[in-house]
Amino acid sequence: MNFKKSILMGTVSAFLLAGCLGGKDEVEEFNKPALYWYKKIAQSISKGNMDKADEYYISIKSEHIRSPLMPTTMAMLAYAHMNNEEYLLTNYYLDEYNKRYGADITREYTDYIYLKASFLGVTDVNKDQKLIIDTISASKMFMNAYPSSQYLPLVSTMLVRLNMAQYLLNENIAALYSRTGKEEAAKIYRDKNRDSVVEISDIAPPEQGIIGMVFD
Numbered sequence: 202m203n204f205k206k207s208i209l210m211g212t213v214s215a216f217l218l219a220g221c222l223g224g225k226d227e228v229e230e231f232n233k234p235a236l237y238w239y240k241k242i243a244q245s246i247s248k249g250n251m252d253k254a255d256e257y258y259i260s261i262k263s264e265h266i267r268s269p270l271m272p273t274t275m276a277m278l279a280y281a282h283m284n285n286e287e288y289l290l291t292n293y294y295l296d297e298y299n300k301r302y303g304a305d306i307t308r309e310y311t312d313y314i315y316l317k318a319s320f321l322g323v324t325d326v327n328k329d330q331k332l333i334i335d336t337i338s339a340s341k342m343f344m345n346a347y348p349s350s351q352y353l354p355l356v357s358t359m360l361v362r363l364n365m366a367q368y369l370l371n372e373n374i375a376a377l378y379s380r381t382g383k384e385e386a387a388k389i390y391r392d393k394n395r396d397s398v399v400e401i402s403d404i405a406p407p408e409q410g411i412i413g414m415v416f417d
Contacts, residue, residue: 235265239274246281254278255290272302279314288322291315313352316343320359326366327373337363364399372401 238261245254258278261268279294295315299308319336323329340360344353371390378387394401 230260232264233260235261235268235270238265239270242274242278246277249285251282251285251287251290254281272298275301283314283318283321286321288318291318309347309350309352312343312346313350313356316340316356316359320363323363323366326370330370333363333366333370337367361399364397365404368394368397368399368401368404371397 238257241257242254242261245251245257255278258274261271261274265271275294275298279291279298282288282290282294292315295311295318299311299315303311316336316339319332319339323332323336326333337360340356340363343350343356344360347353350356371394375387375390378384378390
């Protein structure tokens, strides 16, 4: 089963199973069938209780790691966390999926979703410096690995936005050093921008932030 089908099945299941289980959650539950945990996860997602869904995932993983329900469970959780803008957890479940079920055709899609989640995880240019650098690198790796990918236009756009964010970050740091009289340090960051694929004239001040514009 590929990742897209797993997401579709998981989304449908979350709605269909939401009303199947009710009442209080037991304090301790163990040695349950895989379908039981799957229903619990679907119910928790439908209610927006992602913490509980993650707890139930630990149970199904520890008790039924080889269950045929596992691919759908991982895909469902990855998609739900991305919808909640919880991108680190999205990538955790994508990593889990790729380690166990990463066939070539599926791997391209999950690599794209992983990249998209990392991209959307950049919320503050000044605070997310490492994430910006890592995602730029991951974008280039994706383009090299899948030169004919249907997702290439989106990845290319993400890469441009990330380079813009990196450029603005360097300019902000340089300006800060200039204000404090540290011109040599400021020059280091302005020199970095000389090798950038974008120029300041390419960047219009965004209303919603450079990162989010791609998928708005």
